[in-house]
Amino acid sequence: MDEGLMKTYARADEVFVSGHGAVLQDSTGREFLDFLAGIAVSALGHGHAALTEALRDQVGKVVHLSNLFRHPYTERVATRLCQLTDMGAAFFTNSGTEAIECALKLARKAMQMRGTPERTSFVALEGGFHGRSLGALSLTWSEKYRKPFQPLQKVTWVPPEDVGALKAALAADQPAALVLEPVQGEGGIRELSTSYLQQARALCTATGTLLVHDEIQSGCGRTGRFLAAQHAGVVPDVVTLAKPIAAGLPMGACLTTTALADTFAKGEHGSTFAGGPLVCRAALVFLDEIDRGLLGNVMERGQQLREGLEALQREFKIVREVRGRGLMLGLRLHHSAEAVQKALYKNGLIVNCTATDVLRIVPPFVITAANVQAGLQRLRTTLAAFPGSAQETP
Ligand SMILES: Cc1ncc(COP(=O)(O)O)c(C=O)c1O
Structure with a gap:
């Protein structure tokens, strides 16, 4: 098992070979x-x-070019993402972590x-997860990882929802x-309140601090709106995306406002692979599906799932809380969720644990009502x- 690999993952024994919709099949069928x-x-x-179909077609044409040359698709994806997020420009990456690195570099360069070149540090939230490269890891709350x-x-962490602590740290x-993260993913599917997101926006504006929303897990429609912060009507200065953006292929993006779009000069940031054909x-197939109303399914199935989880909470006393929104849900138990x-x-149901006591439920956006049931x-x-x-009957 895991021969030739660094031992960074505890992997399950099953070998998965194919799938359809929200169903996966292992090698035994x-x-x-x-x-x-x-x-x-x-x-x-x-x-x-x-x-x-799109991937087959593209593999037969051109797979890789580098960012030194143009192809017909990068600008189309960038433009559509900017429209969906109210941003002005995108930098593509191969992962969420790289999108965060881009955001950190952009913030420093903007300062x-x-x-104000002395403004080099960052403030982040307790419970946050932003990746594992040295920059992204610096912001990640869990001490075990750092x-x-x-x-x-240098990073200062503040407790979520504590506006006073945030104000003090920024000052x-x-x-x-x-x-x-507008909804903390690895932190246990913890949604920040509308009021906190709005006050964080106002404090950043007042203190000249850039507001970076990490929507790598909560974004691209997972909560029912393209960005989770759109439920609160908040627009950040920078937003990072990844995970579902290319429907399973490795892609991330760091987007910023028109005002900050020219922060990097040529050569100040780059990637060999990112944003390839x-x-x-x-990504265009995914965005087309969004245009055809995919997020309607996220809302409806999310509601169905939430109602079902709430019924389980009423029925079973080990269930402590149902968290999240859309198809980003957590079932918090009274003890470790691992068993x-x-x-x-x-x-035959694949979920995972986050923040030790939460079962994370983040299914495909195409999940059907029958799958949910x-x-x-x-x-x-x-x-x-x-x-x-x-539950004991009263
Ligand atoms: C909110 C958030 N930020 C950053 C990352 C890192 O993304 P990646 O694993 O694609 O590098 C993750 C991954 O789980 C994440 O959930």
Whole structure:
């Protein structure tokens, strides 16, 4: 097992070979309901016909060019993303982490251009996760991830929803940027309130701090709007996207406002692979599906799922809370979620644990009503098998 690999992952034993929609099949032919979508990635599910067709077509034409040359698709994806996010320009990356790196560099460069080059630090939120490169890792809250790699970039963390602490940190540190996830993913599917997001925006504007929204997990429609912060009517200075953006192919983007669009000079940032023809074709298929109303399904299935999870909360006392919005949901238990997650897996439902006590439910956007019903049934059967799980009747 894992021969020749660095031991960074605890991997399940199954070998998955194919899939259709929100269903995955392993090498023995057994089917699993996929409520994880490769950690909030495979928005169009598995075996999507239009995606398959577009990729086949593009592979036969040109796969890679580098950013030294043009192809017909990068600008189309960038323009559509800017429209959907109220931003002015995009830089493409191969991952979420790289999108964060781009945002951090952009914030520092913007401070230099404004004549405040001493503003190099960052403020971030407790519970936040932004990636694992040295820059992105600096902002990531969990000490377990950071400790072996110190010293890292200077960051001050503030507790979510504490406006006073945020105000004090911005005043004391004079950072280049505040970086936050409108819905914390790895932090346990924790939504920031509309009021907090709006006050964070106002404080950043008042102190000349750039507001970076990390929507790598919450963005691209997962909560039912293209950006989670759009529910609160907040527009940041920079937004990072990745995960579902190219329906499973590795792609990320750092978008910024028209005012900051020219922050990088030529050569100050770059990537060999990013924004290539193949990933851009995939992104266009995803964006076309959004234009055809895919987020309507996210809202409806999200509502169906939430209602089902709330019914489970009423039925089983080990369920503490239902969190999240759209198809970014968490079922918080009263104890570690790991054993339940493993049992779910045995019962043919794929989810994972986040923040130790939360089952993360982030299925493909194309999930059907029947898939949701079947998944809820598997959750119910699994929870019922846990000792002491049933609610006492009053
Ligand atoms: C909010 C957030 N930011 C950044 C990242 C890092 O993205 P990637 O793993 O694509 O580098 C993740 C990944 O889970 C994430 O959820």
